[in-house]
Amino acid sequence: MLALPTELTHLQANDCLKLLRQGLEASSSPELVVDASALKRFDSAALGVLLEFRRAALARGRRMLVRGLPSSLADLAVLYGIMELLPPA
Numbered sequence: 001m002l003a004l005p006t007e008l009t010h011l012q013a014n015d016c017l018k019l020l021r022q023g024l025e026a027s028s029s030p031e032l033v034v035d036a037s038a039l040k041r042f043d044s045a046a047l048g049v050l051l052e053f054r055r056a057a058l059a060r061g062r063r064m065l066v067r068g069l070p071s072s073l074a075d076l077a078v079l080y081g082i083m084e085l086l087p088p089a
Contacts, residue, residue: 001034001035001067002019002020002024002034003034003035004036004038004039004046004049005038005039006039006041007039007041008041008042008043008046008049009042009043009045010045013048013049016049017049017053020053021053021056024053024060024062029062030061030062031063031064031065032057032062032063032064032065033064033067033089034050034064034065034066035067035068036067036068036070036073037067037070039068039070039073042070044080046073047080047086050066054085054086063087064086064087065088065089066086066087066088074086
């Protein structure tokens with residue numbers, strides 16, 4: 001399982017995505033679970049990171065699932081019409 005940090009704003013987005021991609025390369029699992037339960041401070045960049053990581057996983061024939069998505073981030077995903085792209089684990 002890959003874990004998001006407690007803070008994920010536009011300031012941390014590139015570094016976080018880099019770490020997730022490293023996890024993708026290191027894993028052979030067909031399903032990658034991203035644990036978002038630690039997120040306490042975030043902005044819409046967190047959704048951008050998840051979507052970009054999903055694209056990277058799909059490009060390698062893998063599926064991304066999200067565990068513990070904070071309700072306010074889920075609400076933002078619904079507002080943007082992308083919640084179906086972030087399936088729960």
